[in-house]
Each structure stands twice: as structure tokens, then as C-alpha cells.
Amino acid sequence: MEYQEVEHLSALLKSIAHPIRLKILCLLQERERTVGDLRSAVQTTHANVSQHLSILRSHGIIDFRRDANFIYNRIADTRITELIKTMRVLFCEQAAPTAS
Amino acid sequence: MEYQEVEHLSALLKSIAHPIRLKILCLLQERERTVGDLRSAVQTTHANVSQHLSILRSHGIIDFRRDANFIYNRIADTRITELIKTMRVLFCEQAAPTAS
DNA sequence: ACGATATTTAAGAATTAAATTAAAAGCTCA
């Protein structure tokens, strides 16, 4: 892996490694959500969620659309969706009960 | 994803998100390496490499064996190998030149 | 045991990231 690739990938990983941001990304896997939705799911202040969202946006990981005074956030990079799926399978999936 | 899973996964991601640690993990994909090998590949001090290695060890990501006064480091968790492979495919792989 | 080499540990300084708080900016609808 090239120097630049390592730097880029590590910045990306760092941006998704924070528990609040990781949880936000998991929530956005299912469907788009407003800032308020996310705030109540992750249990912190609006300002804090907003700051985390702006970090994710600055990496092009998420995107948003506005509707009235709501901001709907969604995942912008499908590779992130793939990555999170892979991590879930590798690290979160229960061993399937053996059928015996 | 459960609260505990989020916490665990984010700690894991944080531990691999540092550029030096990510590079170390990439180097260890191929084969085991001594601390000195790794040091010259990542261009920093022995002490610093050693500290990064100890972070990776404390997460069970890498493992080592001793031979004389050399410590040979290797990846201990195959899921990490899988994860890195996936990330390389998703984020580092060039689009294959179209065969036309 | 001694000198040489490889690695680790520990303590402190420097850097970077995160949470908090308060104020501002957008938008809607009466």
C-alpha cells in the first residue's frame, strides 16, 4: 500500500472509529435520518451530533438533503455501507446455532 | 448493533486507524516481521514502533514469538486480515483496465 | 560475566480530538 493510500485510509478509519459516528453510520444503513432522530438515538446534544455529522460530511461519507427545517442525512459512499456490512459479519455476528 | 458491539468495534477501529499501525498491519499481512524490520519500514524510532505494537497486542490483533533477541510479530486475528483485504479492495484498488 | 544488539518501559511535553456552552443561522407558518 502506498504512503498516500495509508494516510487516506487511516483518516477514513479514524473518522468512523468514534462510537457516536459509528452508531450514526449504522443507523443510516437502514434509511436516512434527521439530526434530531440521530441525536435521540445516540443520546447527546444537538451541537455534538452536528459536529460529528460535519466530520463525516467532510470525508464524503455522508450527504444530506433539506426538507423544511429538517436535514435528512444519508450515506453518500456505498463503499462505507459495504465496509460496515463486512465488519458486522466479522465482528458482530453470532455463531449460528448448529442444527443438530 | 448493540451498545457494547459499537463500543468494541470502535475501539478496534481506533486501534487500526493510526497510519503507523495500519502500515504495520499491512506489512504483517505478507509475513511476520521483527520490530527492527517494521521500524525501518515506517520510519520512526524503536520506542515508537514498540508502543504501537503494544497497542495492537493489547487488542489481540497481533501476536509474537521470540527468537534470540528478535521479536517476530504476526497477525493473531484472521478477521483483521479479512478486514484489511476488504478495505484494500474497496478503497485502494484501481479500476481494472477494460479489456477492449 | 561482559559487551553488543534488540526491544520495552516510563515520564513528560506536545499535539490533536472531543464535549460543553452560548450564540447564530435557516426555514416555516401565522
Added chain:
DNA sequence: TGAGCTTTTAATTTAATTCTTAAATATCGT
């Protein structure tokens, strides 16, 4: 326009990481 939402920005404080340096530990070969 202005009251009432939702969201963002900015400044400060707090906390966590990372690097640096120096000293220690471990092992080898003689």
C-alpha cells in the same frame, strides 16, 4: 415580520493520543 422550530458555528474547556527522550530489560556470543 416575528415566534418557534431545527440545525450549525464558534469559542472555550477538558480529555485523550502521540512523540520524544532516557533508562531499563532481555538475549546472545565470547
